Amino acid sequence: MSDELFEQALQVELVKRIDAVSSYTNKDFGHISKIEWVVFLLIGLFIPGLLVWWAA
Amino acid sequence: MSMTIEERIREEALFGRLPLLKEEREYSTRGIISTGFTYAVAAWCFLIGGYSANVVGAVQGIVTLVCGCTIGVIMSAAASALACNRYGLEQIDYTKSCYGQRGARLILLFYIINQIGWTGMILVMFGKGVTNVALGLGFDGGENLVRMCVLAGLIVGYWVINKGVHVLNVFNSIVFPGLLIVTGFLYWAIFKSADWATICAQPPIAPQDPGLNYILSFEYGLGAGFSWWPGIGFLTRNTDTQRNSLYPQVLTMGFGMGVVCCTGLLAGLVFRSYDPTVWMIKVGGPLFGVLSLLLVAIANVSASAMMMYTAALALRHVGMFRALPWGKLTLLGFIPVMAYVVTPSKLYDGGSAFLAYNATMFAPISAVLLVDYFWLRRGRINVSQVFEDDPAGHYWFWNGFNLPALFCAFFGMGLYIWLLNPVTYEAHGPVRWLTASGPATILPMLLYALLASLFLVGKKGGYGETVEALPLRKSNL
Numbered sequence: 001m002s003d004e005l006f007e008q009a010l011q012v013e014l015v016k017r018i019d020a021v022s023s024y025t026n027k028d029f030g031h032i033s034k035i036e037w038v039v040f041l042l043i044g045l046f047i048p049g050l051l052v053w054w055a056a
Numbered sequence: 057m058s059m060t061i062e063e064r065i066r067e068e069a070l071f072g073r074l075p076l077l078k079e080e081r082e083y084s085t086r087g088i089i090s091t092g093f094t095y096a097v098a099a100w101c102f103l104i105g106g107y108s109a110n111v112v113g114a115v116q117g118i119v120t121l122v123c124g125c126t127i128g129v130i131m132s133a134a135a136s137a138l139a140c141n142r143y144g145l146e147q148i149d150y151t152k153s154c155y156g157q158r159g160a161r162l163i164l165l166f167y168i169i170n171q172i173g174w175t176g177m178i179l180v181m182f183g184k185g186v187t188n189v190a191l192g193l194g195f196d197g198g199e200n201l202v203r204m205c206v207l208a209g210l211i212v213g214y215w216v217i218n219k220g221v222h223v224l225n226v227f228n229s230i231v232f233p234g235l236l237i238v239t240g241f242l243y244w245a246i247f248k249s250a251d252w253a254t255i256c257a258q259p260p261i262a263p264q265d266p267g268l269n270y271i272l273s274f275e276y277g278l279g280a281g282f283s284w285w286p287g288i289g290f291l292t293r294n295t296d297t298q299r300n301s302l303y304p305q306v307l308t309m310g311f312g313m314g315v316v317c318c319t320g321l322l323a324g325l326v327f328r329s330y331d332p333t334v335w336m337i338k339v340g341g342p343l344f345g346v347l348s349l350l351l352v353a354i355a356n357v358s359a360s361a362m363m364m365y366t367a368a369l370a371l372r373h374v375g376m377f378r379a380l381p382w383g384k385l386t387l388l389g390f391i392p393v394m395a396y397v398v399t400p401s402k403l404y405d406g407g408s409a410f411l412a413y414n415a416t417m418f419a420p421i422s423a424v425l426l427v428d429y430f431w432l433r434r435g436r437i438n439v440s441q442v443f444e445d446d447p448a449g450h451y452w453f454w455n456g457f458n459l460p461a462l463f464c465a466f467f468g469m470g471l472y473i474w475l476l477n478p479v480t481y482e483a484h485g486p487v488r489w490l491t492a493s494g495p496a497t498i499l500p501m502l503l504y505a506l507l508a509s510l511f512l513v514g515k516k517g518g519y520g521e522t523v524e525a526l527p528l529r530k531s532n533l
Contacts, residue, residue: 009061010068014533017075018440021143022525028078029142030297044130044306048123055119056270 076144092308094232105320106330107408111269117321122314124277129310132285135429140289141301147289153437154428158456171367175360176396179209180404182356184333185349213361227358258325282418412478420468446529450518460507468500
């Protein structure tokens, strides 16, 4: 198998994959809602930030 | 036996730059949590904890390490994790949508510095471990033994990554449970040696400026969290949902890593040395101490091989290296690490500066990415344009560079260094109240939002344009 043949196949595969991933929607991987973001940021940023302020 | 085209393409998708399809994703919740812990429970955690023990006591150290790691991972992971997951993209490829086709190569430089720096650090730690074990057995190998160990670690690492990822997986299957046991054992041994009140009463080992110690420890935690930036895309493109691309990373590489770092902090405070290769023998005694060190040594070689593997993959973004055979490409990554063979102790002793420097590099880079992906692009990019090298492509900006984004990232780095020089610890401005990472994150974010609205949106960069696949004029793969 020549590298040239592989390069050609790679470019064809790239275009196929770009088409596929471009068609993905929120349903494909799930969607993090705004409420979920708020809770996540509260737990992940605000509370640790508060703890750092407290321990200072 | 040579691989078929299908097999090579599959490998290119898994470990190269082809977007990974939904059905190819390997990590569900359980998979990504266990992989995340495998990464997080690494030997450098003991070292990071030791750096904090130099400047703060137990309570402040625990808070700054656990919270710093968690915040650092959230800031560095949020944009990259969601984008790499949704589009199956490799980290630097995703970065092109923000910094431009050529601008992303500048970011690649910081990526490689991170990988090389950590590889060198943990290989010297491996060398120091072996030297201390030898010293315990009556043989003083000194600096030369450390050098030989670093070189040996590099050779083994090179062999491993040229044998393929499956060898790394074999290493990791031994190392991860071993390190978990060592961590548990160390906690037990520390609390057997001293009760909580005694540990809390221990002063820092080598404090700096009184007003700065706490900030330094917090920056170490943040630096440890931000250090994951280069590895995030490699993992999250392989996850099956948006939630699994983000939450497990925060839990494992953020919170989990912070907890493991605390082992190094507490042991450092009790046994009065920041260096795990010194305190591990004191904690575990001649038998368990040496066994722990040996396991850490194996872990270090394994982790260094993993980092050099991802560094070599990243080098494929550079046109002149793209066609190089894998053996030569990986060798290229190892050359700068040779500095650690020449002056291992000097570079090892400057490790805390390197740790803080990770926040210097990746806090502003992540800040600009957050604004670009969530605010300006509303969480959508055009994947076809990521692979488009033609000047008419969306992500070509100005000659391949998104100048406002790069300016803001470099402004943030300069601001960080002015606020807190990670090498000299010289501090200016409001660093004692606001930290260095805080302003170096927030100000580039605000500045980029302003500059992008003036110079980019509706003009360059494909903001607001279609995200549907466009025909490729000139592929960069």
